[in-house]
Amino acid sequence: MDYQRDLKKLEDIEYLRGLIDKSKTAMLTTFTVDKGFHSRPMATAQLDVEGSLWFFTNEFSSKVAEISLDNKVSVTYANSSSNTYISLNGVAQVVDNRAKMEELWDPFVETFFKDGLQDPNLTLLRVDLSDAEYWDNSAGAVGLAFKWIKSVITGGKFEPGEHNKVEL
Numbered sequence: 001m002d003y004q005r006d007l008k009k010l011e012d013i014e015y016l017r018g019l020i021d022k023s024k025t026a027m028l029t030t031f032t033v034d035k036g037f038h039s040r041p042m043a044t045a046q047l048d049v050e051g052s053l054w055f056f057t058n059e060f061s062s063k064v065a066e067i068s069l070d071n072k073v074s075v076t077y078a079n080s081s082s083n084t085y086i087s088l089n090g091v092a093q094v095v096d097n098r099a100k101m102e103e104l105w106d107p108f109v110e111t112f113f114k115d116g117l118q119d120p121n122l123t124l125l126r127v128d129l130s131d132a133e134y135w136d137n138s139a140g141a142v143g144l145a146f147k148w149i150k151s152v153i154t155g156g157k158f159e160p161g162e163h164n165k166v167e168l
Contacts, residue, residue: 010049012166016132017047019084023077028055028127030066030073030092038066042075042125045104051129051168052090056101056109059094059123067092073127083137083161090129090168100124129168137161 020026029039040063045054053075057063067073071093077086101117101124113119138161 009051009168012132012168013047013049013051016086016088016134016166019079019086019134019136020044020047020077022082022084022138023079023086025077026053026055027076027078028063028073028125029076030063031070032066033069038062043108045106045109045124053088053127053129054100054104055125055127056104056113057094057123057125058113058121059096060121063125064094064123067094067125075127075129083135085135086132087134088127088129088132090127092125092127095124095126097124131165131167133163133165135161135163 024044026042026044027039028042029037032038042055042057045056047053071091073090073092075086075088075090077084079085098117101122104124105117110116113122115122
């Protein structure tokens, strides 16, 4: 086991969690043979420490059918108010785990599943992430001005925010 690599992965996941928590709503994109890419909004339940995203879903939804044929997915977040953007890739699978559902349950989910945790169609979708790319320009106007002034004084390149690609 590579301690440095594991520590870096945990740091990357924690950083991504902070960005995701600012957005919460993702666009999950699947692939279908007949229609190509299919995207839809999904409320994020959790990004866990292993680097898996969790969502509640209906086990009879089109996304579950699409994932059963090709489980490679893309998940994106865009938060224009905080100037943060994330693109993630991974492999999705349906997980029917009542204990995990109870752990992740949020009253907001009841908007879509009127019977709550007792809804017979309720299941979880887990996306095991392979890689991510993010743009974080959340420093705000003062932070951007400071970075610009610093680049002018030092002669360095103006970097308006964080941009990174990470392997998970």
